[in-house]
Amino acid sequence: MSKKIRVCQIGLGRTGKEISKVLLQQDDIELVMGVCSENSPKIGKDLGEILNTRDTNIIVDSCSNLEENISKYKPDVAIDFSSPEATVRNAEILGKMKVSIVVGTTGFNEIQTKKLMSIAKNNNIGIVHAPNITLGVNVLMVLSNLAASILESYDCTITEAHFKGKKDAPSGTAKKIANEILKGMNIHNDIDVHSLDYNDIPIHAIRAGGIIGKHKVILAGEHDKIEIIHESFSRTAFALGALKAVRFVHKKAGFFTMNDVLNLRHVISRYLEREAHFRKQRFFNTEVPKDQLSI
Numbered sequence: 001m002s003k004k005i006r007v008c009q010i011g012l013g014r015t016g017k018e019i020s021k022v023l024l025q026q027d028d029i030e031l032v033m034g035v036c037s038e039n040s041p042k043i044g045k046d047l048g049e050i051l052n053t054r055d056t057n058i059i060v061d062s063c064s065n066l067e068e069n070i071s072k073y074k075p076d077v078a079i080d081f082s083s084p085e086a087t088v089r090n091a092e093i094l095g096k097m098k099v100s101i102v103v104g105t106t107g108f109n110e111i112q113t114k115k116l117m118s119i120a121k122n123n124n125i126g127i128v129h130a131p132n133i134t135l136g137v138n139v140l141m142v143l144s145n146l147a148a149s150i151l152e153s154y155d156c157t158i159t160e161a162h163f164k165g166k167k168d169a170p171s172g173t174a175k176k177i178a179n180e181i182l183k184g185m186n187i188h189n190d191i192d193v194h195s196l197d198y199n200d201i202p203i204h205a206i207r208a209g210g211i212i213g214k215h216k217v218i219l220a221g222e223h224d225k226i227e228i229i230h231e232s233f234s235r236t237a238f239a240l241g242a243l244k245a246v247r248f249v250h251k252k253a254g255f256f257t258m259n260d261v262l263n264l265r266h267v268i269s270r271y272l273e274r275e276a277h278f279r280k281q282r283f284f285n286t287e288v289p290k291d292q293l294s295i
């Protein structure tokens with residue numbers, strides 16, 4: 001059997017805990033580290049106690065001992081779901097120690113995102129930047145892009161809803177969907193993607209109760225409308241996306257997105273190839289049997 005991928009989970013909040021539970025169930029992955037913030041009450045506890053599961057023999061430690069613990073437990077990949085400042089700080093250490101990273105944290109400013117890119121480049125490690133880690137929401141983005149490119153004159157609006165305490169509003173995912181819509185709307189224009197401003201698409205953010213995550217795109221014309229909705233029922237959806245990203249980035253160098261992980265470009269080109277194939281089939285099967293010619 002091939003060697004297991006050794007994983008370090010950074011950030012043991014709502015999402016990090018769910019990811020840890022799923023990581024502990026994988027045959028090809030070994031969770032070797034759990035990392036919390038500097039003054040967290042989680043320091044020194046068995047990860048199992050934090051997850052409400054059996055003991056794991058993984059003792060949670062502070063991010064201030066990250067370098068030392070990486071030398072000791074030798075993870076191949078780290079998953080970070082903490083805060084933007086913490087993620088950038090941790091990434092500097094992970095890069096130096098040649099550990100690839102799946103970044104699930106959202107809310108980075110432009111400078112922080114560039115910093116992550118340069119950490120990947122300068123240290124020759126892999127970073128998956130995944131502000132939208134579920135498969136479903138990535139499909140929603142592709143569909144929104146396609147719909148906006150076809151329904152050019154329609155008005156597009158995004159609504160997103162998350163739990164009360166979510167720090168960033170609008171969500172990173174909603175901004176990314178807005179960019180996809182703008183890319184779709186400008187399909188015939190020669191544009192610089194960096195010039196796209198997500199503020200051009202209205203986004204309504206709702207923060208209420210325990211809503212895990214919902215994004216809705218409305219494309220409304222004068223006479224009809226389309227709605228594309230993605231809703232996460234549980235944080236397991238995030239964990240499954242993180243797993244895919246870990247397997248993808250292991251032993252790779254570069255700065256990637258979930259589009260690379262899920263290979264959606266390949267799916268779309270395959271769809272177009274098959275449509276062309278069926279069209280050709282229909283065209284060459286147009287011969288009508290002689291006895292039916294008079295019908």
Ligand SMILES: NC(=O)c1ccc[n+]([C@@H]2O[C@H](COP(=O)([O-])OP(=O)(O)OC[C@H]3O[C@@H](n4cnc5c(N)ncnc54)[C@H](OP(=O)(O)O)[C@@H]3O)[C@@H](O)[C@H]2O)c1
Pocket residue numbers: 010011012013014015016035036037038039040041042063081082083084086087090103104105106107130131132133134238
């Ligand atoms: N990409 C996606 O699809 C997706 C999905 C869900 C959430 N997110 C993002 O992931 C992040 C976390 O979300 P969440 O809902 O899990 O938030 P949360 O419940 O607040 O958890 C964040 C955790 O990070 C820990 N932390 C803070 N600083 C740290 C550091 N320096 N090193 C290690 N851990 C540190 C925090 O505290 P303690 O260690 O002190 O306990 C806390 O447990 C947010 O940015 C959120 O928007 C992204």
